[in-house]
Amino acid sequence: MSGDGLSNGPPPGARPDWTIDQGWETYTQAEHDVWITLYERQTDMLHGRACDEFMRGLDALDLHRSGIPDFARINEELKRLTGWTVVAVPGLVPDDVFFDHLANRRFPAGQFIRKPHELDYLQEPDIFHDVFGHVPMLTDPVFADYMQAYGEGGRRALGLGRLANLARLYWYTVEFGLMNTPAGLRIYGAGIVSSRTESIFALDDPSPNRIGFDLERVMRTLYRIDDFQQVYFVIDSIQTLQEVTLRDFGAIYERLASVSDIGVAEIVPGDAVLTRGTQAYATAGGRL
Ligand code: HBI
Ligand code: FE
Numbered sequence: 001m002s003g004d005g006l007s008n009g010p011p012p013g014a015r016p017d018w019t020i021d022q023g024w025e026t027y028t029q030a031e032h033d034v035w036i037t038l039y040e041r042q043t044d045m046l047h048g049r050a051c052d053e054f055m056r057g058l059d060a061l062d063l064h065r066s067g068i069p070d071f072a073r074i075n076e077e078l079k080r081l082t083g084w085t086v087v088a089v090p091g092l093v094p095d096d097v098f099f100d101h102l103a104n105r106r107f108p109a110g111q112f113i114r115k116p117h118e119l120d121y122l123q124e125p126d127i128f129h130d131v132f133g134h135v136p137m138l139t140d141p142v143f144a145d146y147m148q149a150y151g152e153g154g155r156r157a158l159g160l161g162r163l164a165n166l167a168r169l170y171w172y173t174v175e176f177g178l179m180n181t182p183a184g185l186r187i188y189g190a191g192i193v194s195s196r197t198e199s200i201f202a203l204d205d206p207s208p209n210r211i212g213f214d215l216e217r218v219m220r221t222l223y224r225i226d227d228f229q230q231v232y233f234v235i236d237s238i239q240t241l242q243e244v245t246l247r248d249f250g251a252i253y254e255r256l257a258s259v260s261d262i263g264v265a266e267i268v269p270g271d272a273v274l275t276r277g278t279q280a281y282a283t284a285g286g287r288l
Contacts, residue, residue, distance in 0.1 A: 011090055018097050022088040022111055024070040031113050032067025038119060038128050039064050041196055049203060050193050051179050051186040053143060053238060057136025068113060069131060078135065082144035086135060091124050096158060102151025105144070107134060120197060121287075123225075133190030134174070142238045143188075146245065147174065153249060162253040165219040172218045173241060178202060178210065178234045180274075185210075185234070201228050207281035209265065210234055212272030215244050216252055221262045227286040230264040234274055 010018045075085045088111040101108045109130035114122050137143045157166040175191040192202045209231040235241045
C-alpha cells in the first residue's frame with residue numbers, strides 16, 4: 001500500500017477495484033476445519049459477551065454450516081436485510097479502494113483463512129476476522145448505515161489530509177468497540193469478537209481503561225495494532241453512535257489540527273471513566 005493512501009493498482013489477477021473471485025470450491029477440507037474450530041470456540045463464549053445485534057446477525061446469516069461460508073449464499077440474505085454485500089479481496093486494500101467499497105455498501109473480505117498454528121493471532125485480516133467479525137453487525141440497519149457513512153467520510157478525510165483522525169474512529173468503534181447495555185457491558189467490535197483471548201480481556205481484565213465514547217476524544221487517541229488495546233471506548237447504543245457521527249467532521253478536523261494526540265493509556269480531564277485500568281498487562285510486556 002502506498003503511503004499517501006492512494007492505490008498503485010491491484011495485484012495480478014485482481015479486478016481494478018481489487019476484488020477477486022472467492023473461489024469457494026477451492027478451499028481444502030483443512031481450511032474448512034480451521035473455520036469450524038474458530039467458529040465453535042467463539043460462538044460458545046460470545047453468549048452474554050457480544051451485543052444482541054451481533055448475536056442476531058450471526059443467527060440470521062447461519063455462518064457455521066459446514067465450514068467457510070460461500071459469499072454468494074451470505075449475500076442473498078445480507079442484501080435482503082440491509083442492502084450490503086461481501087466481496088472477496090486478496091488482503092488489505094488501499095484506503096481509497098476500501099472507502100469506495102464501503103460507501104457502496106460492499107464489505108471487502110480477505111479470501112484466505114489463517115493457518116492452524118495462527119488460530120489466536122495474525123496481522124492481516126483473514127476471512128474469519130472479516131466475515132465472522134464484521135459481517136454479523138452489517139445485518140443491523142443502523143450499523144449498516146454507519147459503515148456506509150464511514151466510507152463516505154473516509155473519502156472526505158483523505159481529501160482533507162485527516163485520515164489519521166478518522167481511522168481512530170473506525171478502530172475504536174468498528175474494530176474494538178464496547179457497548180453499555182441494560183444487561184451489562186457487551187462487545188460489538190470485530191477485532192474483539194473474532195479473538196478468543198481479547199473477548200475475555202476486553203470485558204473482564206482489570207488492565208485496560210474503559211471510557212465513555214466521545215467523538216473528538218476518540219479521534220485524538222493513538223492506538224496499537226500489535227496487542228490487546230489499552231483503552232476501550234464504550235457507546236450506549238448503535239443509534240447514539242450513529243447520531244453523534246452523522247455530521248460534517250470539517251470543523252472537528254480544524255480543531256484537531258491544533259491539539260495534541262492522546263496516548264493509549266492516558267486518562268484526560270472530561271473523560272467518563274467506567275474502569276480506570278491497572279495497565280498491568282501492558283506494563284508486564286503484553287504478548288511478549
Ligand atoms: N483493507 N481489506 C481491508 N480491510 C480493512 O479493514 C482495511 C483495508 N484497507 C484500509 C483500512 N482498512 C484502513 O486503513 C481504514 O479503515 C482507515
Ligand atoms: Fe477488521
